[in-house]
Amino acid sequence: MYEGFDVNPDGSFNMWFGYMNRNYEEALDLPVGAANAFEPGGDRGQPTHFTPRRHKDVFSVPVPKDFGDQKLTWRIVAHGQTQQVVATLKPVWQIDRLRTTRGGNSEKISSNLPPTVTVQASGQTLTAPASTTLTLAATDDVLPKRRGEPVGMTVMWAKYRGPGAVQFSAPNARLENGKASTAASFSEPGDYILQAVVDDGSGESAGNFGYHCCWTNTQVKITVKGAGARTNLQSAVSNQQAPTFAKDIAPIFQAKCQTCHHQGTSAPMSLVTYEEARPWARSIQQRVANRDMPPWHLDKTVGIRHYKNDRSLSDDQIATIVRWVDAGAPQGNPADMPTPLTFAPDANWFIGEPDLKVTTPNDFVMYARGPDWWIDQFADVTLDEDRWIKAMEIKPSNPKIVHHVVIYVIEPDAPEGTPETGVQLHEYAVGKYGDIFGDNTGRLLKKGTRLRYDMHYFAIGSEQHNKTTMAFKFYPKGVVPKYQVRSQALRNIPNDELEVPPNTVVRTDGYFRLPRNARIDAFQPHMHMRGRGMTLEAINPVNNTTEILSSVDHFDFNWHI
Structure with a gap:
């Protein structure tokens, strides 16, 4: 991808490029040559290692001030597909660095500046099998801030160029007192370029791809000498005792993963036993290091930060899983395994056995292939009097095809101005269970109410069927809670x-x-x-x-x- 150009004090230009590796897990290595070249120029300093997903302003190509209307074309070939981007100095592509103020004050030029970064290696010329410790130091203008406190800087390490694999002990880390370090291990001899991306919380790591601030790319060159034969990456890992599945990983999986990842659920794999988890080790490492799994999408630096059901991993837990995979994902002593958990059947209700269940009357048939389908379905509530809801839960019979359900109540005596389609009662989505209201808190369900099920279905390649049930637990008859719940x-x-x-x-x-x-x-x-x-x-x-x-x-x- 061509990001645009900026202007140097002497009138020359920097033409900035990035890339989008559409894979979620697979990194690609494309050496400079027919599969990775610029026209004109061939080698313009582009990366040869492409990590998954989008990376912005990865490198720049300097061109003279008289470059004029010339073009640069970057072409890559991967998996038989050719992609290319054409870069020019047309004014629409100019990047105004002075007014890039992401996370600062948009009325003040350069109110947020990128970090200043230095990197030192404990050794830059090594003998295979080899590893080196990289120490990074950075200063910043302490912007952006949230709730008056700096967000803080983070670093992402990756191989930029090199013939073999590079493993970092801490590929993603938060800087403490402006510093961070990682061990880099190399699988074979050769010349390597490693890149650190230090972000102040408003740029690349925050996903603000429409801006060019505020992060800094810093590179370090490492030469690994050897006879040319491939070495075992594991031998270059730190001598500290490697974690094992039985002693270190299984307890983490029990606490954070197995609620979903066990046999009989819609999760793609079970993580209960070593035999089930081991084939997925590399994928687990990637998802965990990127904080894609377990799913916990809150910004943990602002607002309410502590939850009883927080399923996210701590930095130490992530580091343990990463080191386990780097060490070859050893099983360890089976006697160290924790006592297996027992799981309630998926058919059980999270809220407990309901007092009332209301199910869509018709069997819904979803086609095998085609676009997502949004459709309203209806069901009547059978009650002999109004009841106060203590808990409620939605359960589709076939969650594999249901993205979400929003249920609305259409009341027989709704106030004037109430939408004919009803008012929202409850929602189901992947990963959500039921709602259990606090003490002395509830919601009124009226006799004669009709439920509207706003369904979102998606096709999975074969014809599927579904019915959806709304379940209620009530307060005892005659009990009126002090506080009333509403959805807004x-x-x-x-x-x-x-x-x-x-x-x-x-x-x-x-x-x-x-x-x-x-x-x-x-x-x-x-x-x-x-x-x-x-x-x-x-x-x-x-x-x-x-x-x-x-x-x-x-x-x-x-x-x-």
Whole structure:
């Protein structure tokens, strides 16, 4: 990808390039040559190692001030497919570095500046099998800030060029007191270039690809000497005792993963036994290091930070899993295995045995192939009197084809102005269980209510069937809880249509004025493929201050938790 150009003080130009590796797990190595070349020039300093997903402003190609209307073409060939990008100095491509203020004050030029970074290696000329310790130091302008505190800098390490594999002991890390270190191990002799991307929390790692600030790329060259034969990467790993599945990994999986990853669930693999987990070791390492798994999409630096059901991994747990895989994913002593967990059948209700279940009456048939299908289904509630809800849960009979369900209540005596389609009652999405209300808190379900099931189905390659059940647990008859629960959508109606140009992030705001004191029990973003993040803020009308309550900063359409 061509990112644009900036201008040097002497009038020459830097033409900036990045890339998008569409794979989620596979990194590609494309040596300079027929499969990775510039025209003109061939080798222009481009990377030969391409890590998964999008990476912006990875390298620049300097060109003279009289470059004029000439073009640079970068062409790569991978898996039989050719991709190329053409770069020019047309004015539309100019990057105004002075006014790139992401995370700062948009009214002040250069109010947020990228970090200044240095890297030192304990050894730059090594003998295979080899490893070196990389020590990084960085200073920053302490922007951006959240709740008055700097977000803090992070570093991502990757091989940029080199003939073999490079393993980092800490490929992703947060800088402490402006410093971070990692051990780099090399699988075979040769000349390597390693790259560190230091981000202040507003740029590359934050996913703000429409901006060119604020992160810094720093490279270091390492030469590994040897006879040319491949070496075992494991022998270059630190001599510290490697974690084993039985003693170190299985307890982590039990605490954070196995609730979903056991036999009989919709998860793609079970992680209960070593035999089940071992074939997925590399994939597990990649997903864990990228914090894709376990799914926990909250920004843990703002708002409410501690949850009883926090399924995310700590930095130490991530490091342990990474080291386990780097060491060859050893099983260890089976006697060290923790006592196996027992799991309730998927058919059991999270809220306990319901007092009432309301199921869509008709069998829904989803075609084998085709676009997603949104459809309304209906069911009547059978009650002999109004009842207060203590807990509720939605369960599709075939969760493999259901992305989400939003259920609305259509009440027989709804107030004037209530939408004919009803008001929201509850939602199901992948990863979400039921709602159990707090003590003395509930929601009224009226006699004669009809439920509207707003269904979102997707095809999986074969014809599928589904019915959806809404389950309720009630307070005892005659008990009226003190506090009433309501669901409230925050949207910028009628102005919530968005135009999102390519490679940009667009923001929209929605508001709701609380008519009285209230407690917020849950915040659930609902977006689709283009959704990136959503933040819930409280605005104090007395002093016009804003406080972040919760922020989902890396939303994933496949999860709504």
